[in-house]
Amino acid sequence: MRKHFIRSLLLACCLLSLSVAEATAELVVVVNARNGVAVMTRNEVINIFFGRYRQFFNGVEAQPVDLVDGHPDRGHFYYGLVGKDVSDVNAYWSRQVFSGRAQAPPRVNTSEEVLKWVSSHPGGIGFVELGKADARVRVVYELNP
């Protein structure tokens, strides 16, 4: 009886994570079109968004932008990038901020604001759905499920 419950719980978790993974398929990381960076590795993207190292390989300082918690893309992005829940990411930032090490990227409300930020900052970097990436930005990393 109990075993059965645990099994269905695990199954539910698997299904849940599958559906989340599917939704991440469309998200891409974009940089300013004039940046000169053409492609990035997963670790390079993680380093920038988690404040570990905020510089592109060509020397341009990275200026990442994030979305507000309520935006569904935020959860999908971090789940696809590091397999982490948004609350894990927030806990990580509370450690960085309250130990004075690094500030979290500024947060905007919509994907359009992400594109505006990225195109108006030389080192701008953000994430949007693939279909929304236009000529102002360049896709440098695709989140694989």
Place this chain on the structure above:
Amino acid sequence: MRSDSLNSLARLIGGKWRVLLVLLLLGGQVGAEETSNLSLNGFGTLGAVRTTSRDVEFVRDLSQPRGAVDRWDAKVDSILGLQANWRLNPELEAVVQAVSRYRYDKTYTPEISWAYLKYDPTPQLSLRAGRLGTEFFMMADSRQVGYSYLPVRPPGDFFWYLPFYSINGADASLTLPVGDNVVRGKVYYGISEGKIPYGQWQWKLDGSAMVGGYLDYQLGAWLVRASYANIRFNHNMPIVDLLTARSLPTPIIRQVDDYLAAANTRSHYYSLGAIYDSGPWQLQLMLNKITQGSEIFESSSAGYVLAGYRIGQVTPYVGFSWIRSEKRGPMNNPVLDPLLDVIKAESHANQNTTILGARWDFARNLALKAQWDGIRGEPASIFPFREEQDAWRGKMDVFSISMDFVF
């Protein structure tokens, strides 16, 4: 209207909090504008803890004069912190953090735990000067931010003995990429602050010089760190007060105080740590070794392992920690040794702790935790505790619940 009610709240609370609340209010208003360079954040924990023993009092670390026994107690883990960050320009930032918690003098008097200027001339280099949190062990500088870690409190066997929270000084860190991995080194120097309770007296840390550094290697989901620090104490433990209260003759007091002197002795802290943080998994392994220069402290080695696995909103975790300290030899003075043995026994620790708990991220920026600590040690293991009685046998269970928040 809003500011009126906040002001009257501030008046109620009084003291330094008033300034911070006004700042918070100001921040709320400034924050509404788009070009805000001032950000205000806070963190806190409401915690309750009880043990299964009346023979010792359980404390979070040695900065606390009294602790919890077999009744629910909120003072051990509860804490409130506020932080203001002011960005003056892209390279320069000013940060002030104030914290209120149960401290050495049995009050919750707020203290300025951080107040510094941070200058980042390049993405690689970061320089800070002012009052800084000490980071001589991995994560030691975020010990007070419960929301940022998995268990209710940092594993005690590793952190109990470190009541040093801040220095007035400077640090420099350099971050360099190695392929798509990251290497980070940091050095710091400063003068310590604060007091540590000792019986009814206090040991002054002010004026004690601390110097240290560490090297981090971030390899994908792994973060590995080696660190070293030392502190040169400026004051003796309050042995004179202790012995004077017992009406011992002055020459004996002087001899004992000299023999157990902490002033001008140096303690060395070595540590190795590894963190694995990927997907639902969080793993930590830490080892430390402390070499004490003064006869009054025992040198020790300690460590812990902690593993958590997230399932939906809940992350169950399990851990194991330990501490061993080495008893010091006698002075070989037949008159003083019996007295010295009693005083030196206070710094002995030999115990293991099994940790079992769960963190529930039930709402945005809020976490509930419940934890059991099974402490199993020698009856002589009394350094980690307060108010130990003769009946202490070295074993007890500790139950904790806490709610952590950040804003």
